Amino acid sequence: MPLIEVHDLQKLYGGRTVVDGVSFAVEEGEVFGILGPNGAGKTTTVECVEGLRTPDSGLVRVAGLDPVADHERLTRILGAQLQESELQPKLTVREALELYAAFYPNPADWRPLAERLRLTDKLDSRFGKLSGGQKQRLFIALALIGNPKVVVLDELTTGLDPRARRDTWELIEDVRDSGVTVLLVTHFMEEAQRLCDRIAVIDKGRVAALDSPAGLISRAASSTVMSFTPSAPLDRRQLAALPAVTLVEERDGRYTLNGTDETVDAAITLLARHRITAHQLRVSDATLDDAFLDLTGASA
Numbered sequence: 001m002p003l004i005e006v007h008d009l010q011k012l013y014g015g016r017t018v019v020d021g022v023s024f025a026v027e028e029g030e031v032f033g034i035l036g037p038n039g040a041g042k043t044t045t046v047e048c049v050e051g052l053r054t055p056d057s058g059l060v061r062v063a064g065l066d067p068v069a070d071h072e073r074l075t076r077i078l079g080a081q082l083q084e085s086e087l088q089p090k091l092t093v094r095e096a097l098e099l100y101a102a103f104y105p106n107p108a109d110w111r112p113l114a115e116r117l118r119l120t121d122k123l124d125s126r127f128g129k130l131s132g133g134q135k136q137r138l139f140i141a142l143a144l145i146g147n148p149k150v151v152v153l154d155e156l157t158t159g160l161d162p163r164a165r166r167d168t169w170e171l172i173e174d175v176r177d178s179g180v181t182v183l184l185v186t187h188f189m190e191e192a193q194r195l196c197d198r199i200a201v202i203d204k205g206r207v208a209a210l211d212s213p214a215g216l217i218s219r220a221a222s223s224t225v226m227s228f229t230p231s232a233p234l235d236r237r238q239l240a241a242l243p244a245v246t247l248v249e250e251r252d253g254r255y256t257l258n259g260t261d262e263t264v265d266a267a268i269t270l271l272a273r274h275r276i277t278a279h280q281l282r283v284s285d286a287t288l289d290d291a292f293l294d295l296t297g298a299s300a
């Protein structure tokens with residue numbers, strides 16, 4: 001049985017449908033990512049999983065529990081990131097960790113957690129005086145402090161510097177290795193590619209694709225990304241009209257084409273016909289970023 005089950009979830013705000021028939025199932029021990037453009041309905045979906053919002057229709061179960069009706073029992077097995085407004089600014093980091101540890105029957109030892117999240121030298125600082133990144137790290141510690149079976153992380157590393165982001169990824173990998181199931185909303189492709197076993201791409205309230213990161217990349221229309229600076233002015237429409245090409249971008253005279261394996265041949269043949277040379281030619285495989293743009297099209 002999946003640990004998290006979302007079936008045909010619908011949520012409306014003021015008569016406007018923002019989650020429109022979302023379904024997915026997360027197996028125990030998985031890191032499951034939810035990726036999508038701004039306003040796609042990602043947070044609303046995970047808030048229904050956390051029992052913070054009541055679905056208008058559809059079914060949500062976490063370890064067999066109805067997140068709204070069984071909210072009390074759910075909070076014992078589900079860890080979630082707090083919102084800024086939920087912590088008193090005068091509380092110190094140590095007090096917050098001790099307070100939240102006391103809510104749970106089998107809390108984690110907060111000291112190693114604080115150390116892993118580089119909060120040890122901030123233990124006596126008040127929450128209100130922390131930087132954005134330090135607050136974020138404290139929220140992650142508080143989400144993990146109850147030794148949850150499943151943890152929901154929304155915008156986990158937004159606002160963290162690159163080092164803190166990498167430390168956090170390692171922490172999430174440790175959490176996953178200890179058997180915890182992770183539901184992760186993210187905007188960072190590198191994060192999704194590194195951490196997630198599977199990803200649901202949500203666009204305009206619907207699941208546009210659901211697969212492993214490698215599966216999403218291979219199923220997207222682009223497999224190749226090519227960039228070059230043409231030796232003479234070029235009609236962008238002719239590039240866009242090539243059947244192999246799915247996307248053309250031009251910035252300061254430099255072109256980037258996304259497309260199939262035939263993109264390079266097709267573009268070079270076209271340029272040769274116009275006696276144009278491709279300077280500083282770079283060719284690479286498509287990434288999850290490219291797959292995301294293909295899958296979410298105009299809304300991204």
Ligand SMILES: Nc1ncnc2c1ncn2[C@@H]1O[C@H](COP(=O)(O)OP(=O)(O)OP(=O)(O)O)[C@@H](O)[C@H]1O
Nearest residue numbers: 013014018036037038039040041042043044045187
């Ligand atoms: N409480 C609310 N009342 C009315 N509309 C809301 C409410 N919460 C969210 N919305 C709207 O619902 C839509 C989906 O919002 P949601 O926060 O779920 O998207 P998201 O995919 O998480 O976006 P982002 O990546 O920008 O955080 C948005 O258009 C948003 O403005």
